[in-house]
Amino acid sequence: MRSRLLPTAAVVAAFALCAPDAGAYLKLGTRIGSGVISLKWNALPIRYFISNQDVPGVTAPQLQQAVSNAFATWNGAPDVNLGAEFAGFTGTSPLQNRSETVLGFADRPDLDRVLGSTSFTVDTVSGEIVEADIFFNSIFPWSTAAGGESGRYDVQSIALHEIGHLLGLGHSALGETELRAGGRRVLASEAVMFPIAFSPGSIDQRTLHADDIAGISDLYPNDTIRRRTGSISGRVTKNGSGVAGAHVIAYAPATGKLVAGFTLDDSGSFVIASLDPGPYVLRVEPLDDAEPDSFFDASVHVDADFRPAFYPQLVVVPASGTSRSVELKVVGK
Amino acid sequence: MIARRVLPLLAVFIWSSSAAQAQYTRAELPRPGSMEMGATATWTTGRNGGSASATETSNPTVSSTPLTLFKADSRVKPAVGVAGQIGVYVSRALEVEGAVALSRPVRSVRLTGDFEGAVDTTAEETLTHYLIGGSALYHFGRGRLRPFVLGGASYLRQLDDGAAAVQNGTELHAGGGIKYWFGGGRRHRAGLRLDAKVSSRDRSAALDSTKRATTATMSAGFAVLF
Numbered sequence: 399m400r401s402r403l404l405p406t407a408a409v410v411a412a413f414a415l416c417a418p419d420a421g422a423y424l425k426l427g428t429r430i431g432s433g434v435i436s437l438k439w440n441a442l443p444i445r446y447f448i449s450n451q452d453v454p455g456v457t458a459p460q461l462q463q464a465v466s467n468a469f470a471t472w473n474g475a476p477d478v479n480l481g482a483e484f485a486g487f488t489g490t491s492p493l494q495n496r497s498e499t500v501l502g503f504a505d506r507p508d509l510d511r512v513l514g515s516t517s518f519t520v521d522t523v524s525g526e527i528v529e530a531d532i533f534f535n536s537i538f539p540w541s542t543a544a545g546g547e548s549g550r551y552d553v554q555s556i557a558l559h560e561i562g563h564l565l566g567l568g569h570s571a572l573g574e575t576e577l578r579a580g581g582r583r584v585l586a587s588e589a590v591m592f593p594i595a596f597s598p599g600s601i602d603q604r605t606l607h608a609d610d611i612a613g614i615s616d617l618y619p620n621d622t623i624r625r626r627t628g629s630i631s632g633r634v635t636k637n638g639s640g641v642a643g644a645h646v647i648a649y650a651p652a653t654g655k656l657v658a659g660f661t662l663d664d665s666g667s668f669v670i671a672s673l674d675p676g677p678y679v680l681r682v683e684p685l686d687d688a689e690p691d692s693f694f695d696a697s698v699h700v701d702a703d704f705r706p707a708f709y710p711q712l713v714v715v716p717a718s719g720t721s722r723s724v725e726l727k728v729v730g731k
Numbered sequence: 732m733i734a735r736r737v738l739p740l741l742a743v744f745i746w747s748s749s750a751a752q753a754q755y756t757r758a759e760l761p762r763p764g765s766m767e768m769g770a771t772a773t774w775t776t777g778r779n780g781g782s783a784s785a786t787e788t789s790n791p792t793v794s795s796t797p798l799t800l801f802k803a804d805s806r807v808k809p810a811v812g813v814a815g816q817i818g819v820y821v822s823r824a825l826e827v828e829g830a831v832a833l834s835r836p837v838r839s840v841r842l843t844g845d846f847e848g849a850v851d852t853t854a855e856e857t858l859t860h861y862l863i864g865g866s867a868l869y870h871f872g873r874g875r876l877r878p879f880v881l882g883g884a885s886y887l888r889q890l891d892d893g894a895a896a897v898q899n900g901t902e903l904h905a906g907g908g909i910k911y912w913f914g915g916g917r918r919h920r921a922g923l924r925l926d927a928k929v930s931s932r933d934r935s936a937a938l939d940s941t942k943r944a945t946t947a948t949m950s951a952g953f954a955v956l957f
Contacts (some may be wrong), residue, residue, distance in 0.1 A: 463876055571785060574798060574846060586787035586798035597792040607788075632941075650784045651803045651840060675896050679785075679803060679840060679854055683847060708852035709841050714891035722893055 425617055426568050427525075435525040437518065437566040438617055443481030444469075447488040449502020453536045456503075456553060458487055460542040461534075465501050467604075468557035472565060475606055477615040477623035477672070480565070491549075492531035499564075503540075504533040511581065513538055513595055514556045516563035526599065532560045539598065539701075546601040555595070555603040558569070562591050567613050568693060569593045571645045572658050575687045588656050593692040608655035612672040619672075628715040629671040632724035633661070634682050636704055640666025641728060643690060645698030648713075649679040662698065675717040680709035682726045704728040761820040761956055767828070769816040770926055771952030775834055778946055780805030796906045801845040807944075810836035812860075814950060830861040830885070856892040862902055863888075870910070879926075880907040887932055902932040910954060920956040925949075 404433045427434040446469075448462040456464075462484060464692050469482040485498070492500040496519055506512065513535055534540065534556060541550035573587030575594060584594040589609040596603055606614075636642040640661065647658040648670050659670040684702035685693065694700060707728050713721050761767070766792025782804045786797035812834025818826045839855040870877045885902040905929025913921050927949045 438946065519937065564870050574800075577759070583793070585793050586789040587789040596790045600791045602788055602791060647785075647800075651781075651783045651805060654783060654786070656787070656800075677856060677891060677896075679837070679842060681785075681801070681842075681845075681848075681849065706845060706847045706849035708845075708849055708854060710852055710854055712838065712854045712856040712892070714895040716740060716895040719895070721895060 401700050425613070426563070426566050429524060430525055431548075435541065436566055436617065437520060437527050439565065440524075440526045443483040444499060445483050445485040446499040446501055447485050447490070449492055449500055449504075450487040450489055451491070451503050451536075453476055453503045455547070455550060456540045456542050458502075461502065461553060462487070464554040465557050465561070466543045467554050468561050471558055471604070471606060472561055472614060475611045475614050477620050477626065478611075478618050479620040480614070480618050482582075483608065492533040496531075496558045497529065499529045499531065501532040502534070503536040505537060506533065507537050508533045509535060510537065513551055514560045516560050518564075527564075527566065530564045531556070532564060534560075541675070546599050548599045551598050552601045552604070555590075555601060558590050558604060558606075559595070562610065562614070565614060566617050567591055567610075568610050569688070570613070570658065571660070571687060571693065572607070572609050572647070572656055573687055589658075593688050608653075608713055612657040612670075616672045623672060625718045626674075627672050628675055628717055628719050629669055629673060630678060630680070630713055630715055630719065630721045631667070631669045632680075632721075632726060633666040633727060634668065634726045635666050636701070636728050636730065640664050640703065642666065642698055643685050643694060643702065644668070644704070644726075644728070645683050645685050646670065646726065647681045647683070648673060648715075649681065650676055651679060652676055660693065662694075662697065669720075673715045675715050677712040677714050678721075680724065680726060682707055682709075682715055682728060705728050705731055739865065754787055760913045761823060763820055763822050765820040766827065766957045767816070767818045767820070767923070767954055768957075769818075769952055769954035770777075771810040771814045771816070771924060771926075771950040773814050773832060773834060773948055775810050775812065775836065775930075775948045776946050777809040777836075778807050778944055780807050780838065780840075799844065801849070802843050804841045804843070806839050806841070808839060809838040810834045814862075814952075818868065823873070826868040826870065826879075828866045828881075828883075830862070830864060830866065830883075832860075834860045835875075836860060858892070859890040859894070861890075862886070862890040864902065866904070869939045875912045877910045877912070879910065880908065881905065881926065881928065900933040903928075904930040904932055904948075906948075908950075912956065918957065922954045922956065923952075924954045925951050 426437040450458040473480045492502045493504045516532045518530045539550040541547035541649040542553050568630050570589035570591040572589040575590035576583045588607050634641040644661045646668050659668050661668045683706040690700040784802050787819040814832035816830040818828030822825045841853050843851045862885040866881045866883030868879045868881045870879040882905040886902040887902045889898045908926025911923045931943050931945050933943050
């Protein structure tokens with residue numbers, strides 16, 4: 399789900415949980431039995447339809463082209479084994495469909511802060527995504543202009559974010575916001591999957607960042623990525639106890655890449671995977687640039703009462719291995 | 732009166748030195764085929780490892796420049812190490828030498844200016860550097876004190892903390908030094924060795940390891956000539 403401002407009460411879907419084996423990034427999960435497994439597509443390429451509803455400024459073929467570009471961007475990420483195929487136009491609304499994957503515009507005036515949203519049908523035995531639908535809220539002004547259009551949201555940018563959800567990715571917290579009357583405004587972000595969109599007219603979010611790429615390659619790895627990349631694992635603790643919902647950022651000074659992950663439970667454990675080998679700076683921060691329910695379901699008791707901190711050692715990621723375990727100690731605000 | 736006293740003493744010293752020179756020359760070391768082994772302690776200068784910033788793409792309506800999350804300034808600290816050399820003289824002046832060196836420089840990154848106020852921190856790791864290479868040394872003079880110049884290349888193997896990652900690279904060096912040979916028999920001779928060299932290496936332990944880094948290394952130790 400991508401919001402114009404912070405969504406007040408919305409998650410991607412009712413069953414959107416954080417998968418316990420989340421490496422780099424936050425992946426969507428579904429609870430099966432007593433465990434949670436990652437949502438992902440097993441049948442590739444993903445066949446999708448485009449709803450033939452036009453909106454002012456964007457025709458259905460223009461929407462199809464923007465969506466095709468967005469799928470191509472994800473498919474073109476390095477070390478990723480993905481595929482998508484346009485199956486045709488349909489008169490079915492993405493809000494009503496539950497048999498095929500449909501993307502299109504729909505009127506949702508009740509969601510006056512939501513630009514788009516993704517819903518899934520999941521095999522509750524295997525966790526496989528069977529179909530998914532994305533709607534772009536037609537109450538907002540849209541554009542597919544190559545260079546963007548002032549005052550209008552860029553379809554391709556929002557499609558790129560929602561298709562990230564469709565593929566099984568959750569939200570990234572790599573971004574900074576400020577509180578304003580009526581909600582939060584994003585100051586900057588370094589992930590397409592940050593939950594709050596840039597202002598209308600911007601096309602800066604048509605491009606994947608290192609965090610997005612790490613996430614998608616962790617979910618749909620090709621044959622080489624496990625040999626080429628490594629991971630960082632460890633714990634975030636406060637007064638000796640694990641911290642849930644802490645945002646851990648791995649920064650590679652040599653490349654400038656930022657890839658982040660979360661601690662997912664009260665143990666404070668985290669894993670950041672799909673990292674290029676080399677030395678990393680680790681930084682931990684509380685989840686305070688968006689509402690926790692943009693990232694986790696209610697079962698995660700997010701602790702945001704601590705100060706951001708750096709780990710006082712460089713952490714070296716080996717190829718096809720895991721760094722030594724690190725403990726990031728934080729103190730209360 | 733003083734000048735008269737000094738003059739004979741100076742003359743004696745010069746005569747003695749000439750005698751030692753003659754004696755050393757007669758010892759016939761080094762000669763083509765002579766071998767030299769040495770062990771030295773090394774000190775390598777620190778160097779700036781480069782600066783970088785962790786940035787995020789700004790919302791264009793807020794700023795046209797990236798938001799800096801924090802800054803990172805890296806440095807490789809001076810390091811001591813050890814080295815061993817074994818050489819063979821091609822002529823009385825020219826020696827070809829193989830060498831192995833080990834040092835453990837510390838790479839440090841100073842983290843400052845955090846956007847959300849994280850306390851400034853220095854993050855460090857200890858590297859292990861192995862240099863395996865060769866040099867050509869050209870010696871001047873024939874006395875106990877023999878200046879020399881050298882140049883060569885090495886294979887560099889860099890292990891990160893805990894040997895978690897390994898990088899291989901190359902090192903080129905040039906410099907000079909002196910050897911002082913003590914007295915000895917016809918079969919061997921002991922001496923001291925001092926040298927300084929400038930080294931250019933990739934896999935430089937800097938933040939941007941694609942660039943070659945230049946350092947200076949001073950060495951001091953013992954040598955034995957066979």
